[in-house]
Amino acid sequence: MKPIIAPSILSANFAYLAKDIEMINNSEAEWIHIDIMDGVFVPNISFGFPVLKFVAELSEKPLDVHLMIVNPEKFVNEVKALGAHVMNVHYEACPHIHRVIQQIREAGMEPAVTINPGTPVSLLKDIIRDVYMVLIMSVNPGFGGQKFIEHSVDKVKELRALIEETGSKALIEVDGGVNKETGALLVEAGADVLVAGSAIFSAPDPRRMIVDLKNL
Ligand code: DX5
Ligand code: ZN
DSSP, rough: OOOOOEEBBSOGGGGGGHHHHHHTSSSSSSEEEEEEEBBOOOOOBBHHHHHHHHHHHHSSSOEEEEEEEESSGGGGHHHTTTTEEEEEEEGGOOOOOOHHHHHHHHHTSEEEEEEOTSSSGGGTTTTTTTTTTEEEESSOOTSSOOOOOOOOHHHHHHHHHHHHHTTTTOEEEEEEEEOOOHHHHHHHTOEEEEEESSHHHHHSSHHHHHHHHTTT
């Protein structure tokens, strides 16, 4: 199976965002990945809902919203208002992760749980049947353009085994330092969705890069 490609607009040129969204609309990417940061959960701030309202209007692809914020459950309605397909919350940001998953589903979105590089896959055992997707961070979240953490490939394999063991239907998404080289390792290990920011937006031909990532 070819992976789903979700370009991360964190690496887009924000002064010409419409142009970059247009590029994604006219590409073979399935989703648009949106990184929301609060300067508390991660040491950076990206963009918020007033900006994303316009991104959502322009996008013809489903939105994969990745919230790198504390108390993400406070924003279920705002994310829903964007028309998001997936709402990704961090395991580390939610003491009541099971409840948050239910809230996302009740709002009519697909719930996804994200784990940082330092968080083990084994912690997902009791929620793996309840999520649409697990996002494995392959860099510490907060910035684009960081170096891929190799151990993430083993985490994908471990998660694939957990999914098979439990009969879960969860998709495996990976985010951070994904390029043609690391992407190939991830797909082989069992990843279903690849997020890529700098690899796509710094490529001479971004749409070509999206095709290349799909055909790894
Ligand atoms: C990082 C974000 C990523 C980021 C990936 O915290 O979650 O989505 O945009 O960027 P690259 O692909 O450049 O590592
Ligand atoms: Zn992300």
